[in-house]
Amino acid sequence: MSGLQRQALGISILASFVAFLDGSVVNVALPAIIRHLGGGLAIQQWIVDAYLLTLGSLILLAGSLSDIFGRKRILMAGLLGFGTASILCSIAPTHNFLIIARGLQGIGGALLVPSSLAIIISNFSGKEQGKAIGTWTAWTGISFLIGPLFGGYIVDAFSWRLIFAINIIPIAVCIWLLARLKVSNNTSKLKLDLTGALLCSLGLFGTVFAFIEQPNYGWLSLAILSPLITGILLLIIFVVYESKVPNPMLPPSLFSVRNFSAGNISTVAIYGGLSVATFSVVIFLQEVGGYSAFYAGFSLLPITIIMFILSPQFGKLAGKYGPRLFMTAGPALAGVGFLLMTMVKTHVDYPTELLPGILSFGLGLSMTVAPLTSAVLADVDKSHSGIASAVNNAISRIAGLIAIAVIGVIVGSKINIVGFKHEIIFTAVLLFIGGISSAIGIRNTTRLKAANPGT
Numbered sequence: 001m002s003g004l005q006r007q008a009l010g011i012s013i014l015a016s017f018v019a020f021l022d023g024s025v026v027n028v029a030l031p032a033i034i035r036h037l038g039g040g041l042a043i044q045q046w047i048v049d050a051y052l053l054t055l056g057s058l059i060l061l062a063g064s065l066s067d068i069f070g071r072k073r074i075l076m077a078g079l080l081g082f083g084t085a086s087i088l089c090s091i092a093p094t095h096n097f098l099i100i101a102r103g104l105q106g107i108g109g110a111l112l113v114p115s116s117l118a119i120i121i122s123n124f125s126g127k128e129q130g131k132a133i134g135t136w137t138a139w140t141g142i143s144f145l146i147g148p149l150f151g152g153y154i155v156d157a158f159s160w161r162l163i164f165a166i167n168i169i170p171i172a173v174c175i176w177l178l179a180r181l182k183v184s185n186n187t188s189k190l191k192l193d194l195t196g197a198l199l200c201s202l203g204l205f206g207t208v209f210a211f212i213e214q215p216n217y218g219w220l221s222l223a224i225l226s227p228l229i230t231g232i233l234l235l236i237i238f239v240v241y242e243s244k245v246p247n248p249m250l251p252p253s254l255f256s257v258r259n260f261s262a263g264n265i266s267t268v269a270i271y272g273g274l275s276v277a278t279f280s281v282v283i284f285l286q287e288v289g290g291y292s293a294f295y296a297g298f299s300l301l302p303i304t305i306i307m308f309i310l311s312p313q314f315g316k317l318a319g320k321y322g323p324r325l326f327m328t329a330g331p332a333l334a335g336v337g338f339l340l341m342t343m344v345k346t347h348v349d350y351p352t353e354l355l356p357g358i359l360s361f362g363l364g365l366s367m368t369v370a371p372l373t374s375a376v377l378a379d380v381d382k383s384h385s386g387i388a389s390a391v392n393n394a395i396s397r398i399a400g401l402i403a404i405a406v407i408g409v410i411v412g413s414k415i416n417i418v419g420f421k422h423e424i425i426f427t428a429v430l431l432f433i434g435g436i437s438s439a440i441g442i443r444n445t446t447r448l449k450a451a452n453p454g455t
Contacts, residue, residue, distance in 0.1 A: 007181055008123045012116035013136055014174045015075055017143040018082065018167055019109040022051070024147030028282045028297045029160040036160070037095040041408065041415065045212045048279060049401050050099045053208060054106030056397035057201040060249045062110040064192060071115045071122070076178055078111025083171040089164035117389035121377060131316050133374045146304045148282045152297030193249035199238035200249070204398065206231025211405035254380065254388055262441025263376035264392055266434045268399045270331055270368060273430035275400030276407065277338065277361070280423045284415055289348035299350060303362035310363070315370030322444025323371035331435035334364030338428040346417050375442055403430070
């Protein structure tokens with residue numbers, strides 16, 4: 001690995017680390033935020049989903065921006081925007097102000113993720129690319145999982161506000177490093193698809209609003225039916241519009257690449273399950289099990305350790321043998337882990353009731369994430385790496401967004417022992433679906449190319 005490659009990889013990891021960390025660090029702080037600012041489960045869902053809503057709906061547009069204006073420029077803009085929004089979150093006087101500030105954070109995060117991954121794709125190739133993506137995935141995955149532990153300590157020792165304010169430190173470091181990165185700002189002549197972005201954003205907002213608020217109004221209320229029907233119609237119009245417009249935000253041609261298409265189908269199920277898992281476990285342990293914020297976050301630490309050690313290795317193995325086996329067995333093992341958690345009781349005994357399932361989940365996740373990212377992006381033309389990575393990240397965030405919104409349908413207005421077990425089963429089913437879809441749809445293109453070098 002050259003010096004330039006190490007520098008590019010380090011910047012990509014740090015930039016994405018901040019965005020993914022903030023997507024999960026807030027979960028463990030939700031009970032403290034609600035105690036301070038007021039609200040119930042619906043407000044907790046909105047604090048999480050406001051971030052995912054803008055991130056998921058705008059990340060496609062951000063991918064286009066990355067390809068049009070250059071990855072370095074868009075990454076810098078994302079860092080500045082994310083930092084500003086983090087400050088607003090830290091001083092929020094009401095939960096409504098915090099929800100709006102979280103939405104602004106999501107806009108900054110939308111600029112960070114595709115640009116950082118596109119920098120890796122444009123600077124690495126072949127097996128080195130697979131290993132680099134595995135390293136990136138390990139660190140970003142760790143940020144997603146270490147968030148509850150890190151956030152729990154800060155909430156217990158200081159204040160929930162600091163989990164947002166502290167973002168300024170890694171952002172400042174990343175800006176300093178990025179300013180010194182000597183890479184070309186590759187651009188293209190594509191035009192921005194603002195209409196597509198608007199249709200996607202409004203469609204997602206209507207759908208998510210209906211799922212989150214339905215426990216308060218009921219499915220037959222116009223306050224729920226109107227945004228739900230409107231949201232679904234707008235999303236259908238978005239898909240049709242993208243197939244007709246000359247420069248779409250979601251290029252249909254990308255889905256002609258088999259592994260890109262199949263991998264994104266798996267992404268929906270796998271990341272939907274992951275989002276429900278991290279949201280539910282830390283809240284259940286605090287509100288039902290009586291754990292402190294720190295110990296609730298500490299419960300997920302084994303997953304972080306396993307991913308840190310094994311994710312790069314599975315990324316390397318997937319580059320050598322192909323991703324299909326890992327993307328099939330990994331989600332299945334993770335799903336079994338969640339089924340093991342159904343033995344949990346109100347007075348939680350972590351070592352016997354949760355830890356075995358968490359270990360199985362961590363191993364399965366380590367087998368899955370790096371091969372999944374590599375499979376989705378490996379066969380895509382490098383000139384479209386920004387939008388391709390944006391599509392995959394958008395799909396993963398939107399999957400999490402909708403999965404968390406559906407929690408209210410599964411558990412009602414409050415998480416209890418029965419509702420938590422329903423969430424566990426829901427998570428396991430999503431993970432099993434992800435493994436089955438990978439087994440059916442993914443091809444080991446690495447092997448195919450080795451056998452047919454002319455293809």
